[in-house]
Ligand SMILES: [Zn+2]
């Protein structure tokens with residue numbers, strides 16, 4: 001029975017990992033649940049949450065924390081930067097961006113052992129801009145009376 005349980009658990013985790021690696025939309029746990037349910041209709045939301053956390057602990061996926069209820073997951077673990085839309089909160093990859101980060105300087109300034117850095121770009125995505133949801137757009141309408 002123990003083996004059967006273990007087999008089922010690892011199958012579930014594998015499906016979650018597969019589904020996450022298939023997309024580049026950086027889904028929330030709820031969105032991952034909807035994707036996984038297509039393949040495993042009886043899986044529970046709690047199981048998906050738990051396995052996402054385990055996969056993140058194991059370094060097999062990336063956890064992107066964006067404030068309460070904004071946690072998203074990424075099947076890509078190789079270093080890449082993200083850009084977040086402030087209007088719809090979606091996260092996109094910036095795969096080819098190279099940024100030189102002065103980690104030595106950070107270490108010198110703080111006496112920390114610096115092991116890495118987190119950098120996220122913020123803005124308004126193309127879809128939101130098309131719908132006029134950009135912050136700049138609202139300002140323009142207000143000042144010029146539309
Ligand atoms: Zn957007």
Ligand SMILES: [Zn+2]
Pocket residue numbers: 026074076080081082092093
């Ligand atoms: Zn990403």
